[in-house]
Amino acid sequence: MMFMRRSTQSELDAFYPVRPECHDSVPKSRFKLKTGKTLSARRWRASFSEEGQLDIAKVLRRIQRGGVHPSIRGAVWEFLLGCYSPNSTFDDRSLIRQRRREQYDELKAECQKMVPVIGSGKFLTTPIVTDDGQPIDDVPGPHGSQQGSSDPAFEKKVIQWKQVLPQIGLDVVRTDQPLMFYQTETNQAKLWNILSIYAWVDSDISYVQGMNDICSPMVILLENEADAYWCFERAMRRLRDNFKTTSTSIGVQARLSTLSTIIKVVDPKLHQHLEELDGGEYLFAFRMLMVLFRREFSFMDSLYLWELMKIGYS
Amino acid sequence: MSSDDEAEEYLFKIVIIGDSAVGKSNLLSRYSRNEFNMHSKATIGVEFQTQSMEIEGKEVKAQIWDTAGQERFRAVTSAYYRGAVGALLVYDITRRTTFDSIGRWLDELTTHSDTTAARMLVGNKKDLDDIRSISIEEGKSLAEEHGLFFMETSAKDSTNVKTAFEMVIKEIYSSVSRKVLNSDSYKAQLSLNRVSLVEDEKKQNQGLSSCCSR
Numbered sequence: 001m002m003f004m005r006r007s008t009q010s011e012l013d014a015f016y017p018v019r020p021e022c023h024d025s026v027p028k029s030r031f032k033l034k035t036g037k038t039l040s041a042r043r044w045r046a047s048f049s050e051e052g053q054l055d056i057a058k059v060l061r062r063i064q065r066g067g068v069h070p071s072i073r074g075a076v077w078e079f080l081l082g083c084y085s086p087n088s089t090f091d092d093r094s095l096i097r098q099r100r101r102e103q104y105d106e107l108k109a110e111c112q113k114m115v116p117v118i119g120s121g122k123f124l125t126t127p128i129v130t131d132d133g134q135p136i137d138d139v140p141g142p143h144g145s146q147q148g149s150s151d152p153a154f155e156k157k158v159i160q161w162k163q164v165l166p167q168i169g170l171d172v173v174r175t176d177q178p179l180m181f182y183q184t185e186t187n188q189a190k191l192w193n194i195l196s197i198y199a200w201v202d203s204d205i206s207y208v209q210g211m212n213d214i215c216s217p218m219v220i221l222l223e224n225e226a227d228a229y230w231c232f233e234r235a236m237r238r239l240r241d242n243f244k245t246t247s248t249s250i251g252v253q254a255r256l257s258t259l260s261t262i263i264k265v266v267d268p269k270l271h272q273h274l275e276e277l278d279g280g281e282y283l284f285a286f287r288m289l290m291v292l293f294r295r296e297f298s299f300m301d302s303l304y305l306w307e308l309m310k311i312g313y314s
Numbered sequence: 315m316s317s318d319d320e321a322e323e324y325l326f327k328i329v330i331i332g333d334s335a336v337g338k339s340n341l342l343s344r345y346s347r348n349e350f351n352m353h354s355k356a357t358i359g360v361e362f363q364t365q366s367m368e369i370e371g372k373e374v375k376a377q378i379w380d381t382a383g384q385e386r387f388r389a390v391t392s393a394y395y396r397g398a399v400g401a402l403l404v405y406d407i408t409r410r411t412t413f414d415s416i417g418r419w420l421d422e423l424t425t426h427s428d429t430t431a432a433r434m435l436v437g438n439k440k441d442l443d444d445i446r447s448i449s450i451e452e453g454k455s456l457a458e459e460h461g462l463f464f465m466e467t468s469a470k471d472s473t474n475v476k477t478a479f480e481m482v483i484k485e486i487y488s489s490v491s492r493k494v495l496n497s498d499s500y501k502a503q504l505s506l507n508r509v510s511l512v513e514d515e516k517k518q519n520q521g522l523s524s525c526c527s528r
Contacts, residue, residue, distance in 0.1 A: 022353060127411055167384055170335045170356075177353040209334075209356045209384045245386045252359075253390070286359035295355070 008033040015070040016220065016299050022178035029298040037066025044072045052090030054079060060310075067304045074221040080310055081234035097227070104226035107197050114158060115165065115196075122185065123192035125169035133159035161200050164207045168195045171212045179299060181220050191219045194229045198236065205236070208243040208250075213291040217303055242290055255289045256282040324374045326486050327397050328479075329427075331419050332404035333412040334383030337438040340469035341404065342380045345479045350470050357382045360394050367480060369487050376400070376483050388422065395427035399490070400434075400482045405448070407437045407466065413448045413456075420460060432485035434463035436478055441468040 012033055018026055039062045047055045056079065068076050078084055084093050112118045115128065129135055133155075172192045176182050182191075195215055199207040215232045222228040244251040260282050264271040274282060287295055292309070294302045330338045339357050343349045346363040362379045379398070381391040395401075403419050405412040416435065423430065435457040437448060450466060457464035463481060467474040 025351070025353065126409075167334060174335070174353075174355050177355075206386075208386050209382055210358045212356070213358075245389055248389050250359075250387065250390045283360065287361075290358050295358070 008035070012070065012300070017180045018178050019180055019183065026178045027296075027298040027301070029300040031067060031298075031300045031304045033069065034066040037062070039063055039066070039068045039072070039076065041069055041072050044069075044076065048090075052088070052093065054086040056086035063307050068307055070300070073303065074223070074227075076307075077218075077221060077231060078227070080307065081231050083230055083234050100230050101224070101226040104197075104229050107201060108193065111197050111200050115162065118193055118196055121189050123169045123172060123189045123196075124165050125173065127163070127166050129159055129162045131163075133163075157203055160206065161203065164199055165196055167209075168192055168199065168207050168212070171209055175212045176216050176299065179220070182216075187219065190225050190228070191216060193225060194219065194232055197229065198232060201233075202236065202240065205240050205243050208245065210287075210290045211236075211243060213294040214239060217299070217306075239292075252286060252290045256285055259285055259289070324372065324487065324490070325377055326374065326399050326483060326490075327377050327379065328400035328402065328482060328486075329379045329381065329395055329398045329423075330402045330404060331381055331391070331423065332383060332402075332436075333406070333409075333415050336383065336404045336406040336409075336412050337469050338383065338402075338404050339380050341402070341436070341438060341467065341475060341478075342378055344469040344472060344475045346378065348472075350472075356384075359387065360391055365479070367483060369484060374483060374487055376479070378479070392422060392426040395423060397429060398423075398427045399429055400432045400486045401427075401430050402434050402436050402478065402482065403462070404436045404438050405453075406439050407446045407448045407453075408439055408442050410447050413437075413452070416456060431489040432463065432482045433461075434465060434478060434482050435460075437464075437466040438469060440466045440473050441471045 009032070012029075012031070039059060043062065044059070047059050049055075059076070059079070063076075079086060084096065088096070108119050115124075117124055127136055169192055172188050172195070175188075175191060181187055191212065195207055195211060198211075198215075199205075205211075214235055215228075218228040218231040218235070219225075222231055240251075242250075242252040242255065260271065260274075260280055263274070263282075271280075274280065274284075292302070293305055296302070297305060330342060332338055334356065339354055339361075340350050342363055343351060343354075346365045357380055360379055360381050362377055364375055364377050366373055366375045368374065379394050381387070381394065401423055403416055403423070405416055407413075420433075423433070435453060437450070437453045453466065454464050456462075463485070465474050465478045465481070467478050469475055
């Protein structure tokens with residue numbers, strides 16, 4: 001028994017390794033593999049019918065009881081996020097996957113035409129256009145082709161998108177730095193590509209700080225960049241309202257007011273106390289709700305929490 | 315945490331603003347906890363820390379608000395400028411764009427808070443002198459132009475961090491004590507910013523801290 005426990009612990013430590021010098025500065029993980037409860041690779045495989053349909057109800061019950069084994073997390077998440085219907089077959093999914101990868105490549109090519117760094121394995125942290133949209137030419141060499149479009153709305157969209165790219169870069173270098181995974185520029189560039197392409201596609205949201213924290217696990221869990229993109233895109237369908245900004249507010253504030261309403265009912269004394277501290281704005285929860293507790297827990301634990309929440313608010 | 319001598323306490327709200335990745339959060343953590351984090355992350359929304367110092371035998375508390383640098387957050391962060399009596403406008407001495415943005419941050423501050431008694435322009439990352447792109451003179455002259463204090467700091471090696479914050483706090487203190495002498499309304503206005511002090515006693519009973527740090 002003791003032996004079993006120790007072996008599952010070291011098994012767990014092999015996932016999402018932390019840089020040695022950061023061991024003391026990251027939160028300790030409390031997630032434990034529970035034999036017979038955690039969704040294991042074997043159980044996962046046994047949850048599919050011969051054609052590949054998934055018994056999602058059974059899978060969810062098991063996740064509730066003991067989480068997901070990290071070795072199968074990427075595959076499980078694609079279902080939790082709704083990338084694939086549990087009723088689809090193996091054949092359906094391989095077709096959809098192929099189509100989605102092609103679609104991602106097209107989006108990437110479209111972006112690459114405007115900004116060649118995209119998909120190059122490198123990324124930007126310095127501006128490429130000025131505040132009024134003029135290209136900054138300190139590096140001679142090939143430039144993204146100016147679209148030569150006469151459509152001012154389109155031109156504006158391109159400029160706004162180009163302006164946000166270095167912001168994404170500045171945040172990418174600061175995303176989950178303690179994880180060994182992000183020590184390579186290649187992996188950082190993957191995260192940057194996905195966020196940059198998403199910002200182009202969903203131009204209403206574009207990029208808001210915090211989306212990097214949401215996207216980072218997808219890049220780690222799904223080796224294929226296109227697959228990671230579609231997982232992120234799915235997660236954003238549920239979360240994008242949080243990131244919607246107007247001149248006076250940001251979406252997540254609606255969640256804060258919901259939280260305040262709930263606490264007021266379930267724990268009026270606590271609510272009153274919080275009211276006196278920050279005027280009832282529940283500011284302390286801003287980051288918690290915006291990045292779904294990513295900053296409050298270890299990497300491992302926050303993924304477990306997301307799984308229990310069926311990843312995001314459903 | 316006793317509120318016995320609450321009448322003698324001062325609580326000043328100070329905001330730290332400036333572009334992304336200029337080192338706002340590390341300036342604050344260096345000042346309030348003497349910590350610097352090489353792996354710090356982008357600030358989401360706003361966060362604050364409280365730090366005390368003694369001036370003329372009185373305890374002066376500074377509630378220092380750290381804000382997200384991304385422009386998209388300004389709608390939210392600017393709401394927290396309200397009631398701020400001090401501000402640190404931070405740029406990164408190695409990145410000109412962050413220096414060029416100072417004018418915009420100043421406008422922002424002026425629009426949302428006309429109460430600031432002390433404003434300081436802070437050129438951070440002084441330790442990266444060999445890749446500097448803004449000279450000390452340039453910083454100084456911008457500060458003079460806008461009537462700001464000026465200091466170059468390094469949150470990484472601690473240079474001038476404490477000095478910068480304390481200079482702002484002292485200036486607020488002296489400005490406030492001058493005003494308190496001849497304006498009761500200003501005093502009343504200031505006491506609005508003191509609410510959180512009174513509540514310290516209750517904290518233990520209600521278990522707020524335990525629920526957050528368990």
